[in-house]
Amino acid sequence: MSRIPSILAIILLFIAQACGQKTGGSNTPLIVKDKLTTPEFNADSAYSYVETQVNFGPRVPNSSAHLACADYLAAKLSSFGAEVIAQEAEVRAFDGTRLNIRNIIGQFQPEKNDRIMLYAHWDSRPFADYDSNPAKRDTPIDGANDGASGVAVLLEIARHLSENPTYPAIDIIFFDAEDYGQPDHKSLPFQPDTWCLGSQYWGKHPHKSNYYARYGILLDMVGAKDALFYQEQFSLQIAPKLVDQIWRIAGEIGYGSKFIFEEGGMITDDHVYVYRHRQIPSVNIIQYDPSSNTSFGSYWHTHKDTMGNIDRATLKAVGQTVLETIYREQ
Numbered sequence: 001m002s003r004i005p006s007i008l009a010i011i012l013l014f015i016a017q018a019c020g021q022k023t024g025g026s027n028t029p030l031i032v033k034d035k036l037t038t039p040e041f042n043a044d045s046a047y048s049y050v051e052t053q054v055n056f057g058p059r060v061p062n063s064s065a066h067l068a069c070a071d072y073l074a075a076k077l078s079s080f081g082a083e084v085i086a087q088e089a090e091v092r093a094f095d096g097t098r099l100n101i102r103n104i105i106g107q108f109q110p111e112k113n114d115r116i117m118l119y120a121h122w123d124s125r126p127f128a129d130y131d132s133n134p135a136k137r138d139t140p141i142d143g144a145n146d147g148a149s150g151v152a153v154l155l156e157i158a159r160h161l162s163e164n165p166t167y168p169a170i171d172i173i174f175f176d177a178e179d180y181g182q183p184d185h186k187s188l189p190f191q192p193d194t195w196c197l198g199s200q201y202w203g204k205h206p207h208k209s210n211y212y213a214r215y216g217i218l219l220d221m222v223g224a225k226d227a228l229f230y231q232e233q234f235s236l237q238i239a240p241k242l243v244d245q246i247w248r249i250a251g252e253i254g255y256g257s258k259f260i261f262e263e264g265g266m267i268t269d270d271h272v273y274v275y276r277h278r279q280i281p282s283v284n285i286i287q288y289d290p291s292s293n294t295s296f297g298s299y300w301h302t303h304k305d306t307m308g309n310i311d312r313a314t315l316k317a318v319g320q321t322v323l324e325t326i327y328r329e330q
Helices: 006-023 043-055 064-079 144-161 197-204 233-238 240-252 270-278 312-327
Strands: 083-092 098-107 115-121 169-175 216-220 229-231 259-263 282-286
Touching: 043 064, 043 144, 043 312, 064 083, 064 098, 064 144, 083 197, 098 197, 115 144, 115 197, 115 270, 115 312, 144 169, 144 216, 144 312, 169 197, 197 270, 216 270, 216 312, 229 233, 233 240, 233 270, 233 282, 240 259, 240 282, 240 312, 270 282, 282 312
Parallel strands: 115 169, 115 216, 216 282, 229 259
Antiparallel strands: 083 098, 098 169
């Protein structure tokens, strides 16, 4: 294609601008929204939400503790002003066990189409497959960090959303049966997709037809002492700009020592299935320990995943960073 001579191009540009002024098409004012004040994340409040969940006992599907905790989470979101949907379903575990699961969705400003989803899994592991005591490996764990910490941070965020609404609306989703994946202490042939059963179900059957969000943030294992958060590799593939944004915000508000600007592992977690089935780019904020054999710390999938691991400072760092992220959105 040949280029138009510069003088002719200037004349054409002038004519186009004049026509635009006559029609008013180029004079549409740009609407700039007021900057919102980010609420203060209360680490003591988040800690108490972890403790309440752990006090129910292991939240394993088909157990009484699981039912009691589900009711508590739904009631808590409702008390914070959310419109709550309890999505019940039956799914099959790796061994054929039928699991009665419940995904709990809290919708803030449900009338809006422009949405962000924040999510975590609320169930706990039915096996302690990495416990040092082989006799305890087939028994369920407390899951204070692996499960309850992410939920607790989101409950504390939810507490602010009714009185301090964000510009894009927020959905807080607690996915079930994330941690019922095939255990490593048994010699079983590999099966794909045995983890994240709740988010797999939701991805195929969202709580609203054609549900979509700008993006999602997944919180998993966000409460342990001295926890570090590297940039998870699948998140870097599907939402690199959001990863950079969150980690930079963490640094700006004083938590750069927690949010490390280096690649972590590639984790099969709920964000994988949220993207696979709903094409919603998501970031997984998850503890990563490159010095550990499991990459997640010595307590992971053992009976040491108790309240003794939970640190208010870590909850604060993650919670304040996520709050700052969503309240900056226009």
